[in-house]
Amino acid sequence: MKVVYFDCFAGISGDMTIASLLSHVDVGEFKDRLKGVALTNFDVEIGETQKKSISAKTFKVIYDETHHYHHRHMKDIREIIEKSDLEDEVKRMSIEMFENLAKAEAKVHGKSPEEVHFHEVGVVDSIVDIIGTAILINMIKPERIISSPIPISSGFVMSQHGLMPVPAPATAELLKGIPVYQSDVKGEIVTPTGAAIVKTLANEFGGMPDMTINSVGYGAGTKDLEIPNVLRTYVGEEEVKKNLRH
Numbered sequence: 001m002k003v004v005y006f007d008c009f010a011g012i013s014g015d016m017t018i019a020s021l022l023s024h025v026d027v028g029e030f031k032d033r034l035k036g037v038a039l040t041n042f043d044v045e046i047g048e049t050q051k052k053s054i055s056a057k058t059f060k061v062i063y064d065e066t067h068h069y070h071h072r073h074m075k076d077i078r079e080i081i082e083k084s085d086l087e088d089e090v091k092r093m094s095i096e097m098f099e100n101l102a103k104a105e106a107k108v109h110g111k112s113p114e115e116v117h118f119h120e121v122g123v124v125d126s127i128v129d130i131i132g133t134a135i136l137i138n139m140i141k142p143e144r145i146i147s148s149p150i151p152i153s154s155g156f157v158m159s160q161h162g163l164m165p166v167p168a169p170a171t172a173e174l175l176k177g178i179p180v181y182q183s184d185v186k187g188e189i190v191t192p193t194g195a196a197i198v199k200t201l202a203n204e205f206g207g208m209p210d211m212t213i214n215s216v217g218y219g220a221g222t223k224d225l226e227i228p229n230v231l232r233t234y235v236g237e238e239e240v241k242k243n244l245r246h
Contacts, residue, residue: 012195012197097134100199178198
C-alpha cells in the first residue's frame with residue numbers, strides 16, 4: 001500500500017507542501033500539468049536552498065502584480081478550477097481544500113462561505129499552491145495519507161484584517177479535530193493554506209506507520225527559524241497485515 005507521510009515538525013504552508021512533494025515525482029511532468037490551470041500571467045520557479053544545512057527544494061509563483069487578484073469569492077475559485085484542464089480528481093481535491101478554507105474564514109468573520117472575500121488565499125500564488133498540491137498527490141497516487149500532529153507556535157502575524165494572533169483565526173478553525181502541540185517557535189509556521197491542505201488530504205494523524213521508505217522530500221519555507229524551516233514528506237510502501245487463520 002503506497003503511503004504519503006507529512007512530517008510537519010516546522011509547520012506547513014502551500015509552497016512548502018509543493019516544494020516537498022516535488023521530490024517524489026518528475027518535475028517536468030508536474031510543470032506540464034500545471035499549465036492546465038485556467039490562469040494567465042503566471043509562471044513558477046523551482047530551486048534549491050539550505051535550511052540549517054538541510055538541502056531543500058523551493059517553490060515560488062511568479063505573476064504580474066499589476067493585475068488585481070485579491071477579491072475572489074468561492075464561486076470565482078470554483079469557476080477557475082472547473083475551467084482548468086485538469087483531471088476530475090485534481091479538481092475535486094482542489095475545490096474541497098478551498099471549500100474548507102472558505103468555511104473557516106466564514107466562521108471567523110461571521111459570513112457565509114460564499115460571501116467570503118479571499119485575500120491572502122485568493123491571490124494567484126495560493127490558487128496555484130492548492131491546485132499544484134492536488135496535481136502532485138494525483139501523480140503520486142497514495143492509498144493512504146498520514147500527517148504528524150501539527151505544531152502550534154505563538155506571536156502575531158500581519159493580515160488584511162490587521163495584526164492577528166498566531167495561529168491565525170482561520171488556521172485555528174481549520175485545525176479543529178486535528179492533534180496539535182505547543183511549539184517554542186515564534187511567528188506563523190502553519191498558514192491557513194497549509195492547514196486546509198492537511199485537513200482535506202490527511203486520512204489520519206499520528207506517528208509514521210511501519211513502512212519501507214522509497215523517497216524523502218524537503219520543502220523550504222521562507223523563514224529562518226531556530227529549527228530547519230522545512231516540511232519533510234515520505235513516500236513508501238506499507239505492508240498490509242493479513243489475518244491468518246489457524
